[in-house]
Amino acid sequence: MSRRTETLLWVAQRASAAVLAVCVLAHLATIIYAVQSGLTGAEILARTRGNVAWFAFYTVFVLAVAVHAPIGLKAVLAEWLGWRGRARDFALIAFAVLLAGIGMQAVFGVFA
Amino acid sequence: MSRALALAHRLSGIALALFLPAHFYVLSRTLQLDAFLAWTEQPAVKLAEWGLVTLLALHLAGGLRVLALEFLPWRDWHKSLAAAAAGFAVAAGLAFALGAI
Amino acid sequence: MSAVLKVRVWRGGARGAYREYEVPRRESQTVLDVVTHIQRALDPTLAYRYACRVGMCGSCAMTVNGAPRWTCRTHVDKVAQDGRLSVAPLKNLPVIRDLVADMREFFDKWARAQGQFKGGRTRADDFERIAPGSEARRRADAAIECIGCGVCYAACDVVAANPGYLGPAALNRAWTLVNDARDATNAERLRAVAGDDASLACHTHLSCTERCPKALSPTAGIAGLKRAVSRAALRGEL
Numbered sequence: 001m002s003r004r005t006e007t008l009l010w011v012a013q014r015a016s017a018a019v020l021a022v023c024v025l026a027h028l029a030t031i032i033y034a035v036q037s038g039l040t041g042a043e044i045l046a047r048t049r050g051n052v053a054w055f056a057f058y059t060v061f062v063l064a065v066a067v068h069a070p071i072g073l074k075a076v077l078a079e080w081l082g083w084r085g086r087a088r089d090f091a092l093i094a095f096a097v098l099l100a101g102i103g104m105q106a107v108f109g110v111f112a
Numbered sequence: 113m114s115r116a117l118a119l120a121h122r123l124s125g126i127a128l129a130l131f132l133p134a135h136f137y138v139l140s141r142t143l144q145l146d147a148f149l150a151w152t153e154q155p156a157v158k159l160a161e162w163g164l165v166t167l168l169a170l171h172l173a174g175g176l177r178v179l180a181l182e183f184l185p186w187r188d189w190h191k192s193l194a195a196a197a198a199g200f201a202v203a204a205g206l207a208f209a210l211g212a213i
Numbered sequence: 214m215s216a217v218l219k220v221r222v223w224r225g226g227a228r229g230a231y232r233e234y235e236v237p238r239r240e241s242q243t244v245l246d247v248v249t250h251i252q253r254a255l256d257p258t259l260a261y262r263y264a265c266r267v268g269m270c271g272s273c274a275m276t277v278n279g280a281p282r283w284t285c286r287t288h289v290d291k292v293a294q295d296g297r298l299s300v301a302p303l304k305n306l307p308v309i310r311d312l313v314a315d316m317r318e319f320f321d322k323w324a325r326a327q328g329q330f331k332g333g334r335t336r337a338d339d340f341e342r343i344a345p346g347s348e349a350r351r352r353a354d355a356a357i358e359c360i361g362c363g364v365c366y367a368a369c370d371v372v373a374a375n376p377g378y379l380g381p382a383a384l385n386r387a388w389t390l391v392n393d394a395r396d397a398t399n400a401e402r403l404r405a406v407a408g409d410d411a412s413l414a415c416h417t418h419l420s421c422t423e424r425c426p427k428a429l430s431p432t433a434g435i436a437g438l439k440r441a442v443s444r445a446a447l448r449g450e451l
Contacts, residue, residue, distance in 0.1 A: 003408035007446035010413045012438070017175050028204060031165065035172045036211030049115035069129045074114075075416075076126060078409070079374035089207070098133060106139035114419040115370065147418045183440065186433035191419060 001089065009071050016068040021062040048093040048110040055111045062103030117194040121174030123166040131164060162209050169204030173197035216291070218289065220247055222259065223246035223301040226308050231299070232256075244284035245273050248300060248312065261312040270408055271362025275312050276301040281367035283426050303367040310347055319363050322379045327405045328386035333397030341395045347374070353392040356385050356434045358427050365421035377410040381421035381431035388434030391441055403438075403445045412438035 001009075028068075034044060048054045048109040070092040138148055151157065177193040184190075221231040234251050242287040245263055263273040268286040275284050278292050278299050292298065306314040334341065343350055367373055372380050376428040387406050390396045407414045411412050412435050421431040445451045 001409075004446055004451045006408045006413060007442055007451060011443050011446065014179065014443075017179060021172060021176060021179070024168060028165065028169060028172070032204070032207050032211055035208060041145055046147070065132060069132065070147055071124075072125050073363060075414075077410075079371070099136070100196060102133055102136040103141060106136040109140040114417065114423075118370075118416055178417055181432065182436045183351045186430060186436065191422070192420075 009074075012067055013071040016064045016071075019060065019064040020068055023057070023064060026057070027061070045110060050111070055107060058107040058110070059104070062073045062107055064098060066100040066103060069099060113194040113198075114191070117174055117177070117197055120170055120198075121178075124174070126198040127167050128164075144212040163204060165208040166201055166205035170197070171202035197206060214334045217296065218247060218293060219297050221297075222248070222251065222312070223308075224259070224311055225243065226294060226310060229308075229311075229385065231301075238289070239298070240357045242289045244275070244277050244282070244287045244289060244298065244300065246277075247298065248284060248291060249307070259290055259312070260310040267391045269360075270291050271360045271364070271426070274303055274362045274364050274367070275339055281364040281424055283362065283364070286426065303363055305369065305372045306363065314363070314367075316363060319366055319380070319382070320361070323361070323383040323386060325405065326383035326387040326411065327355070327398065327402040327439065328383055328390065330393070330396055331398045332395050334395075343394060349392040349394065352434075352437065353389040356431075359385055359429060360427070362426065364424050364426060365429075368420040368424040370418050370420060371414050371416055375410065375414055378414045379411050381415075381435065384438055385431040386433045388438055391438065400450065403442055404451055406438050407442040407446065407451055412442055415439070 033039075073095070074088070074092055077088055139145075141148075149168045152161070174197050180193060181190055216238055218236045220234045220236050222234060223229060224232045234255050236247050236250050236255075239246070239353045247267060248259070248261050249263075252281045253417065261273075261275070263285060263410055266273065266285045267284055271283060273284045274281060276282075277284060277287055278294075279313055282292075284300070289298065300312065302308045302312050303314040304345055306316065306319060331431065345354075345364070359382060361382060365385075369378075371378050384406060387402055391402060391406075396402075417432055417436075419432050421438050422429070422433070425431070442451070
């Protein structure tokens with residue numbers, strides 16, 4: 001990987017981190033609120049079903065995760081397992097696709 | 113302190129990366145959602161949920177610390193961000209636990 | 214205060230063992246005093262480095278009770294809990310013998326980070342005017358006092374985990390030059406400090422900043438390099 005690509009990936013990771021900071025704060029607040037109010041699964045789904053705002057929010061969330069997690073794992077694999085090179089990169093791209101794929105299935109699951 | 117937080121940040125990131133595919137999968141199978149939600153009432157699962165909330169808060173706080181150190185002009189109080197991050201994670205975990213009990 | 218110090222000293226190369234010595238305790242004793250006593254009075258075969266012995270040159274840097282320090286500036290009272298001391302060579306560097314570490318890779322990485330000044334003017338040109346209070350000069354001045362002792366390098370977790378990582382000292386020096394308007398090679402320098410083996414590999418553990426005997430903050434300089442390198446990449450200049 002060229003230095004330029006490595007740098008752009010780093011930028012993407014930090015940018016997605018900033019997006020996720022907002023998403024995670026909202027998500028944590030939602031979870032804690034739901035748990036404290038004793039909201040049931042059915043009640044939660046009643047709020048998300050057909051709601052475009054939630055759909056948009058979760059889509060952004062999922063895509064940001066799909067960018068952020070694999071790039072983060074890149075450093076872990078290199079430093080803790082000594083795994084560097086193309087095979088590792090392809091494995092991480094596959095993981096990104098997996099996250100985006102099942103993630104969007106989940107988003108449709110609570111929206112549709 | 114920064115080294116300990118950095119390790120916790122990395123471990124929580126790995127845990128979340130492993131957890132998320134399962135989380136997404138469960139949510140995508142909405143037909144079985146009610147059955148799954150009944151399963152989550154077990155205390156062992158509640159404990160795991162608390163663990164996840166704490167790990168998420170820890171990873172978020174640690175990440176905000178990294179963004180602050182890398183993008184804000186250097187200040188001496190930046191060295192205390194590690195402790196602040198740990199504090200935030202504990203608080204979030206507590207808020208969740210108090211609601212779940 | 215006990216009358217005698219029990220000192221474990223690393224003997225050997227990469228493979229070796231700790232050997233224990235008993236050293237008489239003295240007032241205001243430094244760890245360098247202890248090591249010197251061992252070599253002069255107890256075991257002349259001990260290899261170690263020092264030069265100025267007054268905290269200016271950085272040659273006496275060693276691992277004391279697990280942490281990298283200047284031994285001439287480390288009072289025994291401060292580190293010898295219950296009269297025990299452990300001295301080893303600096304971490305993250307090959308060991309030549311006993312307490313002497315091989316500093317070549319440390320300085321090679323300094324060169325790879327383009328840590329050398331290269332001007333663009335000749336004697337025929339006028340001087341570059343640098344305002345001492347300018348932002349760039351302040352940033353360079355905050356990092357310029359590095360004497361290349363290797364303590365930060367020995368303390369760094371990323372250096373330990375990634376053999377290719379250039380390390381805090383080399384990157385700190387590159388940062389002072391990136392902020393130096395007189396240097397003509399900053400485009401190449403940014404390329405040298407970009408990538409997963411350079412500035413981007415720093416995980417802000419702050420071990421370097423905590424241990425630097427000159428109270429410098431390589432983390433701050435590396436953060437500056439991360440920003441400079443990102444800007445260059447986004448502008449297509451990398």
